Amino acid sequence: MTKIIKIFDTTLRDGEQSPGCSMNLEEKLQVAAQLETMGVDIIEAGFAIASPGDFEAVSEVARQCRRATVASLARAAAADIERAWEAVQHAAAPRIHTFIATSPLHMRVKLNKTPEEVLEAIDRTAGSRATCARTSSGRPRTRPAATPISWRVRSRPRSPPARARSTCPTRSVMRPPKPMARCSAT
Numbered sequence: 142m143t144k145i146i147k148i149f150d151t152t153l154r155d156g157e158q159s160p161g162c163s164m165n166l167e168e169k170l171q172v173a174a175q176l177e178t179m180g181v182d183i184i185e186a187g188f189a190i191a192s193p194g195d196f197e198a199v200s201e202v203a204r205q206c207r208r209a210t211v212a213s214l215a216r217a218a219a220a221d222i223e224r225a226w227e228a229v230q231h232a233a234a235p236r237i238h239t240f241i242a243t244s245p246l247h248m249r250v251k252l253n254k255t256p257e258e259v260l261e262a263i264d265r266t267a268g269s270r271a272t273c274a275r276t277s278s279g280r281p282r283t284r285p286a287a288t289p290i291s292w293r294v295r296s297r298p299r300s301p302p303a304r305a306r307s308t309c310p311t312r313s314v315m316r317p318p319k320p321m322a323r324c325s326a327t
Contacts (some may be wrong), residue, residue: 142314149180153202154187154214173202177209185238189213189228190221196228203232212236217262239266 152172157163162171169186176184186202187195203211211232212223217239229235241252241262248254254262 149183150181151185183210185212190224199228210234212238217241
C-alpha cells in the first residue's frame with residue numbers, strides 16, 4: 142500500500158490563536174492564495190460557526206481557492222457541521238474537519254460527557270460524511286497512558302468512514318524536536 146502525505150495547513154484558523162496575530166478578510170485571502178501557490182493540499186480556512194467574520198472568511202477562501210481542498214473546522218455537533226458545509230460548499234474541493242476532545246479532563250470539565258458519550262458524538266459525525274465527500278476527524282493529542290479512550294477512538298469503525306484522521310499536536314508548538322524527528326529521513 143502506498144502512503145500519501147498531504148500538507149494540511151491551519152494558519153488561517155490556528156495561526157490566529159497566537160497573541161497579536163489576527164488577520165482581516167483581505168489578509169486571509171492573500172495568505173490562502175499564497176498557500177495554494179506553494180502547493181498546500183488542504184487549507185483549513187477557519188471555524189465557520191465561531192463568528193460571522195469566520196464564516197465569511199471560510200466562505201470567501203472556499204470561493205477563491207481552486208486547487209487546494211478548503212476545510213472548515215467543526216465540533217462533533219450537527220449545528221457546527223451544517224454551518225461548516227454552508228461555508229465550504231462553494232469550494233472546488235470542500236472538506237469538513239470535525240473534532241472532539243478526548244482527554245479525561247476535557248471530557249469531564251469542558252464537555253461534561255463520559256467516554257461513551259464522546260464515542261456516540263463521534264459516531265453522529267457520520268452525518269458530515271453524508272453531506273460532504275471529503276471529511277476528516279481529529280482530536281487534540283494527549284498523553285496516551287492517560288487516555289485509554291484514544292485507542293478506542295482510533296480503532297472505532299465508522300460508517301461511512303472518515304477520509305482522514307488526525308491527531309492535533311497541540312504540545313508540539315513549544316517542543317518541536319520529537320515530531321520533527323518522526324519526519325526526518327534516517
